[in-house]
Amino acid sequence: MKNIIKKGILSLLCTSSLVFVGCSEDYLNEPQPTEVVAESVIFGSRTGVESFLSGIARRARRQFTSVDAAGVNSIYFARTIKGNDLIHARSWWGFDYDNDNREPTYRRTSFSWEFPYYMINQINACINGVETSELSEIDKQELTGQAKALRAFYYFQLALEFQEGYTEANRDLPAPPIYTELSTEGKPMGTLGELYDFIVDDLKVAISSLTEERLGKSYVNVNVANGILARVYLAMGNWSGAEAAAFAAYGGNVNEVLDPATYGNGFDDISNKEWIWGMPQTGDQSNYYYNAPSAFVDPITPAYNNVYINEYFSNEFTATDARNTFQVGTATDYTKVTSTKFLFAFSSDIVIMRTAEMILIEAEAKFRQGDETGAKDLLFELQSNRDPLAVKSSNTGAALEEEILLERRKEMYGEFGVEWFDAKRLQRGIVRTPNHRIVKNLEPNDKRFYLKIPQVEIDANENIDNSVNANR
């Protein structure tokens, strides 16, 4: 009896073990990741690709590595704080303010390199995935159009951050390499000419394939693509190209695309009609305190509150100017003037590009091509929109150029480093007024207008060695 039981149990166990052995491959196949989606889902439909583009848009404003290294806004604010119009008091951005944050091991250097390349790799995956997909030609065109405009945008940031400004003579200078597909090998440095050509090509393709339609104002449409191209041409000194692209970006009707009454509302609302492109935030989709400029410039809401306005700059504004957002305090030093242009909240949206900039690009381009009257008319259209009491300029020549450039600063201070961008592309320096906390001037074409190549890149890239930073 006992033996029968034992034998029974034994054979039962042996059988069940054998059954299990047979199933073990299935048993091992069963677990699958639950938080990732397969490539076939993404490139199987337009909606799938759009979710990829949404992810890319979101990543542009997340927390990348640090408070001063979050997304597009961090690159922009680092440029802003290098200028004369805003004054940094303490804490975050201090080294950028000191124009000293450019050594190979510093965070600014590695962030300004890694972040655009991270985005480019995502965008390349999107373009290549769409191109080999079964989507319709129209879908393919519209989707790659968006992606290529974004790719151009990020390569443009690399071009600006890692080499001198563009000139014919500078075309052969070493510049960040171009990747168009997934690679695990590092490429050698390319040239600045190559890089700008690539950017312009991408933008042309984008413009020809896009319409005004888009999923939201944080996505790319034909206006955004034109706006990026206008900036690129401005940087390249292609004035006619810049004029046409800027005009296409805002549509040509100045008063229609401006809304001076909302300028003082805090620059926190992407739905503002002046905004061509921006980054929306909500309480549950926020980069929190990584939100430059508002977490730093806003003098009221508790955050870092560590950036002041140069009173020489604020004095340029009339009291009736809609863009006069300044409060003058009792202090006698650089902490005297603050601005409420950017109001901070976790849900504050972040601006990337506005119509006023396009109008001013068009005006400048007209001026550069000799059309001073056209330039002045357009400039006054904007000026009188901002200030009903504005007086039309009688400036000509260099004085008019200065007036246009000042108007750019007055319009776009704090947004994307307009002062730095203009100084760089026009090979001017930046002179700080003596009331600054750190009075450091940048000579024209100063090396401090660009960064060294990050050490982490050199360490892992067989095609770039330490000599890349010699004389940088």
Add this chain to the structure above:
Amino acid sequence: MRTKVAWILTPLLVMLMSFSYAQEKTITGNVTDHEGLALPGVTVLVVGTTTGTQTDFDGNYTIKASVGQILRYSYVGQKTTERKVGSSNTISLQMDEDAEALDEVVVVAYGSQKKKSIVGSVTSLGEEMIDSQQLTTITSAIQGTVAGVNVITSGGQPGSNPTIRIRGIGSINASAEPLIVVDGVPFNGNINSISGDQIESMNILKDASSTALYGSRAANGVVLITTKKGSYNSGSKITVSAVSGFSTPAVALHDRIGNDDMMRYSWEAERNKNLYITGQSATDAGINASQSLISNLGYNPYNVAQPVDQNGNLVPGATSLWETDWEDEMLRSAAQRNEYTVSISGGGESSRFFLSANYLNQEGAVRESDFERFTTRLNLETEVKDWLTVGLNTSLSTSKQNFPTQSGSTFQSSYQWIYSMSSIYPLYRRNENGGLVLDNSGNRIYDYGSTPGQSVNGSRPLLGNENAVGSLYNYDDVNKRTNALVNGFAKIKFSDNLSFKTNLSYENYLFDSNSYDAYDVGVASSVGGRVAQDRDITTTFNFTNSLNYDKTFGDHSIQANAIFEAYKLKVDALGAQGTGFLPGVKVLNGSTLPEGVSGFISEDRLTSYLGRLAYSYKDRYFIEGSYRRDGSSRFSEDTRWGNFFSVGGSWVISDENFLAGSSTINLLKLRASYGELGNNGTSSYFPYLQGFETGNNELDNTGVLLGDVTDPNLTWETSALFNVGLDFSLLNDRLDGSFEYYSKESIDLIYTKPLPISTGNSGITTNVGSIKNSGYEMSLTGRLIQNNKVTWTLGVNAAINKNEITELTQDEFITGTKKWKEGKSLYDFFIQDWAGVDPEDGYGMWYKDVLDVDGNPTGERETTKDYSEATRYYQGSSLPDVTGGLTTDLKVGGFDFNMLFNFSFGAQVYDSSYAGLMDGFSRPGYTASPDIANRWTQPGDITDVPLLLNSQNDFNGTSTRFLFDNDYVRLRAITLGYTLPSDITKKAYLDNVRIYLRGDNLFTWQSHKGIDPEQSLAGTTDSRSSLLKTISLGLNVQF
């Protein structure tokens, strides 16, 4: 108390104890060993009944038995002896030494073996060693007691678990943690859920032959934990113990400067900038520095508006209105520790049991931090039939940990705060004139350094909008863990030689972390507070079936096992976060705005087929081999199966004729093993799949991003282990010990190889290269005095390990402060070499290579003041040359005295906390070390501390300036105990009463002070809190 316990336990005892019969009488006696020494702990049993007892400390026992019954006396190392009860009421005896003393059984993989037959490397930690330390996490007991194991406890938060590395670091990105096996089942919960009193033994398996059966995850060694089971045929016994004590940080922190120095130095840094960088005249530089000082610092703790004059001196009459001692505000002066245990164990003819309950409450060094745990275990085993044994081990543990941030660089991180925040910043809010600001109820308000619109005392230049002391009270960080484990087995004996065992275990581990940021102050004040909660459920199934064959014929003996095993782990994670809370509301229901939800399920599975065959001849020659085949769901179908094996043998030389009976050499055993084991401990569950990651939504549009680039052919990392060892026992067993040599080479390392970041990926996880660990281990135990009144034992163990990269697919990698290159160790520092301070201008200098015309180093060096030009060089290692421990155990009469030291020599540590304190005020408002007094002040000064400069510089950039030797010796445990004489305890109906005074980490000698010597394997600091030193008083009662 006692009656209450008894009242609760009585029903249980009634069930488990059997009662004695009539006609019995009380037998007393004394038992001694073969040398005539009193033998405590001898089991005395009335054969055929469940009546049993143990001898007390003096070898005395009392038992009830009837005439004609047989008493059986058993004790490890002594021959079991029987006596028949006659007319006498006294039975005393001297036991004989058991020649087969080595028949001591050791728990090994999937079973147990006689110690003598072990061919691999196994170190056992018994109950005494575990009991002699105050263990919040039981694996801490390994430190200093087992040769070749490196244990690092990072930080002083109680309930944090130490990092354990057995025989060097064998993996880079795959897990290098040993596998922890509790009662035969891999353990996935938090090890701090098991209390020390439940542990019978902890065995450390170090080589291939002993770990091979766990082959797939045993490449980094195995810690086998066996819980107490009770013993058959023994009387039930109750143990109650209580330990209470106080803790403080084990080492002192780096010193920091006070207000006056802070102001003078900050002035000097500003003056130097004006003078040397901006180019102002000396007078202007001084005047301007005085004027801008307060606006640079943001705060003025003095009663005058401009406290430092143009010469850098405090103006007469300037006194501080406050001077904050952040360390004092942040750390406890005495943290309490209380632990209470009740356990019952016993057994009858066919059943045995162990039941225990333990409560621990320990406060941490940082205020508000603590760890509270309640854990209970019931182990039951019964022989249902002579051919069937079943058992069930269950445990339930629940713990709660208040865990304010104590390391890292988040703003509220307490040690970082102490090392950053100057004393000039107030704890409570101050107005522009330095007066306290009170709320409407008249209470002081924590100063968060972010009062917009207040020009002085409103905005701090560092760690803005935070107050780490306030956050201890205003924020909550609570971790709750519940661990439930059921582990059952059934063993069927088909014949004397053949048996089958099936073992099924289920473990459910609930981890709940809950953080609350205040509604009114700090990071989340602008959104009315934030609650973030994560609740992860980890379940593990383990199913093992083994067929075992054991046969001895003549001089030959064979043991064979065939095992099938299936393992399944599932992590079910859920998290939510919301903002907008009313005061006092700290649960998500009160949220007005949900900020986010997350959740995922990850699974990990493994199936394995195992076999082991062991043969021995004359109990003198042993040979053993094993094989294992594993399939893991972490690899693709094509690469998931791995084959692992081991072979080993041993030779008991002392049993050969030429040594047999020698009193000088009692044991001499040589053993060797070789094997190849696997490691699938990747950091993600599907490391070979690249997919699109969800959770990147743009407003209402679903968003995905491409995950990191992956290697679809990723497969098992394999370690090849070789071990040879010699065990010995000499001079009548007065001295025993072992020597071992090992070499462990890990090939096809699972490693995240750095990619150029321009590719958009910073790394790819792939099988790259190999590393080798090799070394020697030694352990010796001497019984220096052994007589009736006094025993004194001294033990020492030491190990040296060499870590070497033997193959890389590219020339070299730089990762952080290390560079990996063939022939170098994973943990060799590769950093800039500090060349001191230029006496001319006070700037820091580093060495760089002199290059020839082709750009190659000539071998000569020169100094540079440009940090980015400085060459990085190899500079020592964060791995120690020698680690080990020393134990001593002295018993005199009823007193016992025990000490355990552990030591580590030859490692380096990079102290970034100290680097921060030596910054030299390039960032205003950060505090500094008093060592800054040695700074350069004028041309010609010879010093190692650069000038103070309020301008970005690299003086404290990573370099040998902050690389220090990290040798240390720590007195981990010291205990003085007294056991009450049995004639006294007997009167109180108690078996044993012991009182002891115990100290943990009381003394630390270290070559670099200011930080705890235990930081991290990589030898880098992270503003960690220190371990605790604890003094406590304990009471242990058995009845």
